[in-house]
Amino acid sequence: MSYRNRITLRDSMKGIVEEPLLSLVPKRFDYIGDIAIISIPADLEAYRDAIVSKILSMRGNTRAVLNKVSKLEGERRVAHFELLSGESAETFHRENGYTYKMDVRKVFFNPRLYWERARVASKVLPGESILIPFAGVGPFVLPSAGKRTTIYAIEINPDACACLKENIRLNKLEGQVTVIHGDADLILSVPGSLEDKGFNVPENGFDRAIVPTPYGMDHFLGKVSDLIKKGGHIHFYTFKTENQIPELIEDYKKMGLEVEFYRRTGNVAPGVSRWVFDLVKK
Numbered sequence: 583m584s585y586r587n588r589i590t591l592r593d594s595m596k597g598i599v600e601e602p603l604l605s606l607v608p609k610r611f612d613y614i615g616d617i618a619i620i621s622i623p624a625d626l627e628a629y630r631d632a633i634v635s636k637i638l639s640m641r642g643n644t645r646a647v648l649n650k651v652s653k654l655e656g657e658r659r660v661a662h663f664e665l666l667s668g669e670s671a672e673t674f675h676r677e678n679g680y681t682y683k684m685d686v687r688k689v690f691f692n693p694r695l696y697w698e699r700a701r702v703a704s705k706v707l708p709g710e711s712i713l714i715p716f717a718g719v720g721p722f723v724l725p726s727a728g729k730r731t732t733i734y735a736i737e738i739n740p741d742a743c744a745c746l747k748e749n750i751r752l753n754k755l756e757g758q759v760t761v762i763h764g765d766a767d768l769i770l771s772v773p774g775s776l777e778d779k780g781f782n783v784p785e786n787g788f789d790r791a792i793v794p795t796p797y798g799m800d801h802f803l804g805k806v807s808d809l810i811k812k813g814g815h816i817h818f819y820t821f822k823t824e825n826q827i828p829e830l831i832e833d834y835k836k837m838g839l840e841v842e843f844y845r846r847t848g849n850v851a852p853g854v855s856r857w858v859f860d861l862v863k864k
C-alpha cells in the first residue's frame with residue numbers, strides 16, 4: 583500500500599535536505615509486503631543513506647528498502663532495483679484478503695491497483711469459467727478463484743509463474759486454477775492450443791476474461807473476444823491518452839463489444855493513462 587500519511591517523506595526530510603534539492607525528494611513511496619520501494623533521483627545521491635534511515639523509521643517492520651533505478655522493461659515488465667537496505671527482495675504481501683509471495687526484483691507487481699482488483703473481483707459470479715492472460719503473481723487470479731470459479735491463467739515469466747503456483751497453494755485455491763507458462767499471444771493464435779495445454783475451454787466460450795494487457799498489445803482483445811461466450815464479460819486494460827477514448831469506444835462497438843463501464847486506473851507517462859474497459863460481448 584502507498585505511504586499516504588499527512589507527513590510525506592519530503593516533509594520529513596526538511597532540514598536534512600535543503601532547497602532546491604528538497605523538491606526532488608519523492609513525496610510518496612510504495613510498500614510491497616515489508617519492503618519499501620522508492621525511486622531516488624541521481625541528484626540526491628549524497629542523501630541516499632539519510633533517506634533510507636528516514637524510511638526505516640517510518641514503519642517499524644520494514645525489512646528492506648529498494649531503489650527503482652529503471653522503468654518497467656521488457657515483456658516481463660520488471661524494473662531494475664538496487665537493494666539499499668536489507669538482505670533480500672523476497673516478501674509476503676497481503677491484498678484484499680489474499681497473501682502473495684514474490685521476489686520484487688523478478689516479477690511485476692503494482693500495489694497501487696489493489697482497489698481496481700477488488701472492483702473487478704466484485705463482478706465475478708460463482709461458477710464462472712474465467713480466462714486470465716498476463717496473470718503475473720496472481721492479484722486478479724486469486725480473488726476470482728476465491729469466488730468458487732474455474733480460472734485459466736497464462737504467464738510468460740517463469741519466476742512469476744512459479745510465484746503464481748505457490749500463491750494458489752498458499753491461499754488453498756488448488757484445483758480451481760490451471761496455470762500455463764507460455765506466450766499468451768502465441769497460445770491464443772493457434773486453434774486448439776489451449777485444449778492441448780490442459781485448458782478445458784467451455785463449448786460456448788468463457789464467461790469472463792480479465793486482461794491486464796502489457797503496453798502495445800491491444801490487438802489481443804480480438805483474440806480474447808473470440809473465446810468469450812455471447813453476453814460474457816471482458817475487463818480490458820489499455821494505455822491511452824484521454825482524446826483517444828471516444829474513437830476507442832467506437833472501435834469496440836464495431837467489434838461487437840458494448841462498453842458497460844470505463845475509467846482511468848493510473849497515470850503512466852505525461853498525458854498517458856492506464857484505462858480499464860468493462861466490455862460485454864453482444
Ligand SMILES: C[S@@+](CC[C@H](N)C(=O)[O-])C[C@H]1O[C@@H](n2cnc3c(N)ncnc32)[C@H](O)[C@@H]1O
Binds near residue numbers: 717718719738767795
Ligand atoms: C502488466 S503485468 C500484469 C501482471 C498481473 N496481472 C498484475 O496485475 O500484477 C503483465 C504481465 O504479463 C506477462 N506477459 C507479458 N507478455 C506476455 C505474453 N506474451 N504472454 C503471457 N504473459 C505475458 C508479464 O510477465 C507480466 O507478468
